[in-house]
Structures are given as C-alpha cells and as structure tokens.
Amino acid sequence: MALLLSIQSDIMIFRILFTLGFVLAIDFYAYQAFKTVFKSSATPWIYWGITIAYIIFSIYMSLMMTSGKVDYKYLSLLVGTTILIAVPKMVIMAPLIIEDVFRLGQFIFRAITTQPTIMPERRTFISQLALGIAAIPLIGIIDGIWKGRYRYRVISHTLEFDDLPDAFDGFTIAQISDIHSGSFDNVEKVSYGVDMVTQLGADVVMFTGDLVNNTASEAEEWISTFQKLSGKNGVFSILGNHDYGDYWRFPSAKDKVDNLNRLKEIHKEMGMDLLLNDSRYFEREGQRIYLAGVENWGLPPFPQYGDLDQALSGIPEDAFTVLLSHDPSHFDAQVKQHNKKVHLTLSGHTHGMQFGIEIPGWIKWSPVKFKYPKWAGLYPEPDGQILHVNRGFGFLAFPGRVGMWPEITQITLKKKLG
Secondary structure, eight states, rough: OHHHHHHHHHHHHHHHHHHHHHHHHHHHHHHHHHHHHOOOOTTHHHHHHHHHHHHHHHHHHHHHHHHHHHHHHHHHHHHHHHHHHHHHHHHHHHHHHHHHHHHHHHHHHHHTTOOOOOOOOOOOHHHHHHHHHHHHHHHHHHHHHHHHGGGOOEEEEEEEEOOOOGTTTTOEEEEEEOOOOOOOOOOHHHHHHHHHHHOOOOEEEEESSOOOOOOOHHHHHHHHHHHHHOTTTOOEEEOGGGOTEEEOOOHHHHHHHHHHHHHHHHHHHEEEEEEESSEEEETTEEEEEEEEEOBBBTTTOOOBOOHHHHHHHTTTTOOEEEEEEOHHHHHHITTTTTTTTOOEEEOOOSGGGGGEEEEETEEEGGGGGGGOOSSSEEEEESSOEEEEEESSOOOOSSSSSSSSSOEEEEEEEOOOOO
C-alpha cells in the first residue's frame, strides 16, 4: 500500500510539472497577442511577472507534495489558477495560429517569387479579436470560482413506474451527492444549500457518497451544518471512492482504518443512516418499497468495495427497489443484469466535470461525457429501469463550477396509469 501511495504521489507531481510545462508553452505563444495590442513597456513585466509567480507556486506545491505535507486547499488553489491562466490563453492561440498559417503562406510565396522574404507583421485586429474571444471563458471561470461553486439549484423529476405500490404514489426523494466537505470555505453558503434540501420536505433524503476529499477530519467542522438535513422517513447515505482515504498517505495501515471508522461515525452524527452493502424498507398501508446501498463500485482504477448481491439479499424478488451506488458505471456493469430488478438507481461521482453547457430542452454537454456515457440526469432503460446521475453538491480540485451548477435533485415517484 505504501508503494501504491508513493506511486500515486509521484504521478500527481508529474502531472503538475507536465501542466506547468504546457502552460509555459502556450504562455510564449499567447504573449504575441498581448505585446501586439499593449505596446507599453510595462506589458512584459506584468505578463511574465504573473507567469513567474505561478511557476514559483507550482514548484513549491510539488515540493510540498513530495514531503506529503500539502494542504488540499492550496492544491485546489493551484488547479484553479492553472485553469484560469491556461484556458483563456489556449483560446487566444486559435486566431493566432490561423493568422500564422496565412503569414507563413505569404512568406513562402514571397520566397518563391524572389520577393524580399520578410515575415509579415501580426495584425493588431487579429490580436484584439483573440483577446476579446478569450475574455469570455476568463469571465466564466472567474464567475465559476467566485459564485458558481455555491450556485445551488433544484432539479425536479417525476418518474412513473408500472409496479410502484399504490401507497407510494407521490413518494418524494431529495438526492444530493459528492459533498467534498474538505473543499468548502463558506459556512453561510453551504448552510443555504442544506436549507434548500430540507425545505423540499421530501419523504426521504439520500446522499450518494464522497463526504470528504481524503480524510475524515475534513468533515468534522461541518457536522452541525449537515445535521440540519431531514426527511420525513430519514436521511440515508453511502460511501464514495474518496471516502476510503485511498488517495491519502497515512502514517500506517491502522491510521487509514481508523480514519474510515471515524468517517462512518460522522455519518451517524450527521443523522445519516449509512448503508454498507445493506438495505432498508419503507412501509405504508401494509405495502413496502426497498432501499439498498452499496459501497463504492467503479471501473478500474476506481475501487470495487461494493457487493450488489449482499445489498439486495434481503429484498424480495418482486419488490420495488431503489439503489444508491456512487459510481454510475456500476449501473451498466452490474445493476442492469442483476436477477433482482432495481427500478431506480441513484448515483453521482462525475460532478458533470464541474464544467459544461446546459440549456434545458436544447443542449447538455460536458467533456466528462467522453469518460462516462451516463454522466448527468436521467437514463431510462427499455425495461423500465432508470439511472439518475446527480451533478454533485460540492466541488473537487478545481474550486469552481462553470455552467454545471451544484445540484439538489427532487424526485417524485408516481404510479403509471393504464
């Protein structure tokens, strides 16, 4: 395990250094637009001063990670700064590259026709255009860090099932996922989001994993905040891949076990009934629906602690069943094929990559779709099974959300008529 953690740390350091080199490469190119538009003698000092400050901070973070003393909030700041610096400059590059293709063509044409072979100068208009276009993602990223990460929204779905017991027609579920409490820095904003969940007055609240980034200590200061979550029939939870401490270098194996045990206690202190490959049921008028929860199960490299057979073992064959499973890839890999039908699976994990474009009824897109085909919203199957993937309540690594706001899901179960 120590070797695995060491390898993971080395990989993360390599990624930081690789990203640093990448940012430097685009820095040199994007600078052409700045010096073309801003001809002041201060331009290179300001531009490269920011770059040098970023390099120093990146090197410092790499050294801290080597020693295992990195503060996660500083790592998050590094990721946010990198995206803030790199993305707009990548946008700047596109018009400059197109212009350079034409400049190079003119240069070659002059050489062939024995004209003076001088590379044409950059046109100020093209550089101004590049900077203007780049301002759009720059503003979006700043908004995502400043406001977007706490811009909670409620998304409501009404789901109809042929075999929903009559007594549960209208049963409501509030789902949140991926709290990542170690990333939070604003008690007032988080409390506002928690109040939004409670004010829905749902029959049950369900949390689908990742309470922390790495260690149980991250959640300690948020116990009183999440104690406010309430549902008429309780609050239920599962563990996500980050909850096991697999991405953290603990002093010993015992410390890692103790960390997970403490996290389980925190779930209880928050008023959450933690399902560890287990099940519960709700009863109305002599009728029941069942809730199962598995530990994290994901495709490699994510861990597979979940045991679906065990979680469903106490549930009758023909029972209406809701499953909590953190990683949506579990749905296609195991849930759909299981001999016991799971009517509704609730997942999270993807965060919608915390970046995307969504216009209801028109477009729903995020780069995360290339990793997870089922990454946000509802995914119904022909046999009536439905997967719902929550976009996440918190944020991880990048300290913001751009176009992919934190989600509180309200689901109403209905009996399909006729």
